[in-house]
Amino acid sequence: MGVETIRKPADTRVAVKPAFDLALRMGDNALILAQRNAAWCGHAPALEEDIALANVALDLIGQAKLWLGYAGELEGEGRSADDLAFLRDGREFRNVLLVETPNGDFGQTTMRQWLYDSWHHFMLEGLKASSDERIVEIAEKSAKEVAYHLERSTDLVIRLGDGTDESHKRMQDALDYLWPFARELDVADDADRAIAAAGIGPDLASVAEKALAYRSEALSQATLTAPTDAVPRKGGKAGVHSEAFGFMLAEMQVLQRTHPGVKW
Amino acid sequence: MYAQKVESTGARPKSLDEMDPQERAFQERIDANIKIEPKEWMPEGYRKTLIRQISQHAHSEIVGQLPEGNWITRAPTLDRKAILLAKVQDEAGHGLYLYCAAETLGVTRDQLTEQLLSGKAKYSSIFNYPTLTWADIGAIGWLVDGAAIMNQVPLQRCSYGPYSRAMIRVCKEESFHQRQGYDIMMVLSKGSEEQRAMAQDALNRWWWPSLMMFGPSDAESVHSAQSMAWGIKQDSNDDLRQKFVDQTVPQAEYLGLKVPDDDIVWNEAKNDGKGGYDFGEVNWDEFFDVLAGNGPCNAERLGARVKAWEDGAWFRDGLMAHADKQAARKIAA
Numbered sequence: 001m002g003v004e005t006i007r008k009p010a011d012t013r014v015a016v017k018p019a020f021d022l023a024l025r026m027g028d029n030a031l032i033l034a035q036r037n038a039a040w041c042g043h044a045p046a047l048e049e050d051i052a053l054a055n056v057a058l059d060l061i062g063q064a065k066l067w068l069g070y071a072g073e074l075e076g077e078g079r080s081a082d083d084l085a086f087l088r089d090g091r092e093f094r095n096v097l098l099v100e101t102p103n104g105d106f107g108q109t110t111m112r113q114w115l116y117d118s119w120h121h122f123m124l125e126g127l128k129a130s131s132d133e134r135i136v137e138i139a140e141k142s143a144k145e146v147a148y149h150l151e152r153s154t155d156l157v158i159r160l161g162d163g164t165d166e167s168h169k170r171m172q173d174a175l176d177y178l179w180p181f182a183r184e185l186d187v188a189d190d191a192d193r194a195i196a197a198a199g200i201g202p203d204l205a206s207v208a209e210k211a212l213a214y215r216s217e218a219l220s221q222a223t224l225t226a227p228t229d230a231v232p233r234k235g236g237k238a239g240v241h242s243e244a245f246g247f248m249l250a251e252m253q254v255l256q257r258t259h260p261g262v263k264w
Numbered sequence: 265m266y267a268q269k270v271e272s273t274g275a276r277p278k279s280l281d282e283m284d285p286q287e288r289a290f291q292e293r294i295d296a297n298i299k300i301e302p303k304e305w306m307p308e309g310y311r312k313t314l315i316r317q318i319s320q321h322a323h324s325e326i327v328g329q330l331p332e333g334n335w336i337t338r339a340p341t342l343d344r345k346a347i348l349l350a351k352v353q354d355e356a357g358h359g360l361y362l363y364c365a366a367e368t369l370g371v372t373r374d375q376l377t378e379q380l381l382s383g384k385a386k387y388s389s390i391f392n393y394p395t396l397t398w399a400d401i402g403a404i405g406w407l408v409d410g411a412a413i414m415n416q417v418p419l420q421r422c423s424y425g426p427y428s429r430a431m432i433r434v435c436k437e438e439s440f441h442q443r444q445g446y447d448i449m450m451v452l453s454k455g456s457e458e459q460r461a462m463a464q465d466a467l468n469r470w471w472w473p474s475l476m477m478f479g480p481s482d483a484e485s486v487h488s489a490q491s492m493a494w495g496i497k498q499d500s501n502d503d504l505r506q507k508f509v510d511q512t513v514p515q516a517e518y519l520g521l522k523v524p525d526d527d528i529v530w531n532e533a534k535n536d537g538k539g540g541y542d543f544g545e546v547n548w549d550e551f552f553d554v555l556a557g558n559g560p561c562n563a564e565r566l567g568a569r570v571k572a573w574e575d576g577a578w579f580r581d582g583l584m585a586h587a588d589k590q591a592a593r594k595i596a597a
């Protein structure tokens with residue numbers, strides 16, 4: 001993507017490329033997680049959960065629109081949020097692998113949501129201090145929604161972890177499976193370092209530390225144990241995704257790909 | 265409609281003279297448009313008929329999530345995805361209010377769910393048709409939510425308080441759904457040739473099943489006569505169907521689409537001289553076939569509900585067990 005330099009001389013932002021990278025990563029994470037969650041609609045274990053998870057997905061779609069819309073502006077090639085969502089190939093997506101992991105059972109979906117929420121919350125806190133005003137605005141709006149997402153998913157993880165033997169086992173299995181994926185959020189790559197260096201976003205290590213402390217407290221209430229020696233499962237930030245991701249995009253993009261250039 | 269064939273007592277409504285004093289007092293309240301509330305005395309037939317009607321309606325909302333839910337992951341833009349997801353979520357909410365309204369009559373949500381999953385309870389025939397293209401999402405909003413509103417607006421005046429209040433909330437949302445559906449049809453019918461064809465094809469497939477939503481002619485039905493006397497049904501199925509056709513034919517014309525019925529013709533004499541459309545005969549054999557379980561998607565719809573319920577058992581049990589543990593800890597502390 002061709003965002004390397006500052007285009008407008010009057011632009012006070014010193015760092016268009018890091019801002020673009022940040023917006024794209026946040027937007028893709030929100031979009032892909034929303035897409036996964038939305039597939040539960042009509043199939044959740046209880047009506048209340050169906051409604052609550054749809055709410056989370058709706059918030060995330062709204063956030064994806066804001067982030068991708070801003071990424072498109074920064075890129076300056078006239079691409080809209082929809083263009084970015086529906087007309088990019090898999091290799092161009094920058095979401096972490098965690099959010100694209102298959103839904104599994106409702107426990108795995110809940111655990112995935114919680115691992116993301118408990119990072120997302122602290123990440124947005126950091127982004128509220130961004131040097132980029134638009135990023136601050138989006139982060140502030142999103143943070144209000146994510147506070148609720150985190151409250152909900154934490155509550156469910158605790159109740160299911162400390163529920164029946166079966167619910168405990170399912171949540172522990174989900175945690176074991178997903179924890180290595182969550183670590184991709186913590187490991188900074190070159191783009192993350194440039195984002196932090198430009199004051200666009202927080203240092204990921206500090207976000208990781210807060211997320212870990214928060215998770216430890218909740219996991220002890222949930223009687224669940226996080227793996228200690230998990231090697232990060234990463235690749236998404238560099239556009240190297242899972243095999244499942246291709247099928248997911250094929251489904252998501254089918255209409256735009258089949259009928260190029262029309263209005264919907 | 266959402267409750268297409270609700271059996272009542274099977275007896276002709278009694279006249280006031282034939283009623284005992286308690287029943288007469290009840291009927292007089294209904295005739296005076298005073299709402300009946302959960303704790304009050306009511307004839308057993310009234311209670312049972314209402315449970316059947318409200319639960320059929322609730323089941324229809326829940327099963328109704330499925331055909332449109334199909335397209336959430338394929339919606340063509342972020343806005344369309346959000347609108348569709350919010351809509352299907354609304355339907356879950358409607359199901360929830362309606363189950364709550366039914367619970368005020370002395371049944372539990374679990375009992376009603378059991379009746380749905382065992383195939384004992386009915387839900388609207390319309391949701392046993394497949395959603396094959398994106399235009400079906402437009403057609404459903406326009407026609408199916410449109411037909412639902414036609415039926416539910418009068419139910420806002422239903423004699424049973426909780427049902428009437430649920431309908432007031434539901435109707436507001438259904439009218440959004442209808443507008444959103446019509447908007448999809450508008451964009452498609454003004455779009456590319458393929459999009460227009462998609463819109464016409466969707467109208468072709470959804471038109472007749474939408475007319476079936478009102479149920480067979482009930483002019484002679486004793487069930488309907490009793491439900492009308494009790495104020496839980498206001499209009500005959502045929503009257504509502506006529507109203508729907510009269511409203512919808514001009515909307516199709518505005519879209520430049522053709523309603524798939526060659527018998528449609530304006531008739532000045534209809535509706536007491538106000539005019540209305542004549543239209544062809546609904547294929548009632550198809551309707552009864554779908555209702556009997558032989559529609560294109562009956563097995564899939566019920567199968568999806570059964571799977572969601574069974575797969576979710578551990579989740580519901582886990583939450584319950586946690587609540588019990590918390591309660592026990594409180595007592596111990």
Ligand SMILES: [Fe+2]
Nearest residue numbers: 325354355358
């Ligand atoms: Fe509804």
Ligand SMILES: [Fe+2]
Nearest residue numbers: 266325358412
């Ligand atoms: Fe309805």
Ligand SMILES: [Fe+2]
Nearest residue numbers: 355409438441
């Ligand atoms: Fe609706």
